[in-house]
Amino acid sequence: KNEVEQSPQNLTAQEGEFITINCSYSVGISALHWLQQHPGGGIVSLFMLSSGKKKHGRLIATINIQEKHSSLHITASHPRDSAVYICAVYGGATNKLIFGTGTLLAVQP
Amino acid sequence: DTAVSQTPKYLVTQMGNDKSIKCEQNLGHDTMYWYKQDSKKFLKIMFSYNNKELIINETVPNRFSPKSPDKAHLNLHINSLELGDSAVYFCASSQVPVGTQYFGPGTRLTVL
Numbered sequence: 001k002n003e004v005e006q007s008p009q010n011l012t013a014q015e016g017e018f019i020t021i022n023c024s025y026s027v028g029i030s031a032l033h034w035l036q037q038h039p040g041g042g043i044v045s046l047f048m049l050s051s052g053k054k055k056h057g058r059l060i061a062t063i064n065i066q067e068k069h070s071s072l073h074i075t076a077s078h079p080r081d082s083a084v085y086i087c088a089v090y091g092g093a094t095n096k097l098i099f100g101t102g103t104l105l106a107v108q109p
Numbered sequence: 110d111t112a113v114s115q116t117p118k119y120l121v122t123q124m125g126n127d128k129s130i131k132c133e134q135n136l137g138h139d140t141m142y143w144y145k146q147d148s149k150k151f152l153k154i155m156f157s158y159n160n161k162e163l164i165i166n167e168t169v170p171n172r173f174s175p176k177s178p179d180k181a182h183l184n185l186h187i188n189s190l191e192l193g194d195s196a197v198y199f200c201a202s203s204q205v206p207v208g209t210q211y212f213g214p215g216t217r218l219t220v221l
Contacts, residue, residue: 030207031207033209033210035212037150041197041214041215041217042212042214042215043199043201043212043215044212045209045210045211045212048208048209084150086152088152090207094164094165095206095207096154096157096165096167097142097144097154097210098154099151099152099153101149101150101151102150102151
């Protein structure tokens, strides 16, 4: 079992829908990253958070440290949001970045 | 003015060869990383350097040797390449060891 689990693994949405991707982790962490990997392969950090909630444009990330859970929300989804979204935590004995398996999101027009 | 750059972008080579991948960041960050993304798109850390010192060395074969000549560069040398080394290798950097990471574009290594 991975130390970082994401759900769903695959998600198809219609343009305009509200999207939620979930991340659960089993290790103690210092912080959590949400990353986006586009079909072209590049990886971009969307958020890094260790408590509460962060918002950037149509993206919102929340974390509940007690429940070891984080969510990434996309409001008013758009086809350009289609990508793999990866949750990663700074955790373990060396505080390394541990990755989830990713959520493949396809937003259809 | 790319923040984190890697060369080459693609690398095709024969089994048994030795190859290097170079990484440079112009963000003034202290910490740099190498990650491997396998065929199932799963990312895993290989190495991390902070101020040119190795701070994370995961269970990686000795054939992989990172070198950090200065804080802006972290190169990855791979000896005696094997088929299983085929993957995409990403370099990244952050200001501090637990900080927002900035990724390079990746190097797709194919071992034939």
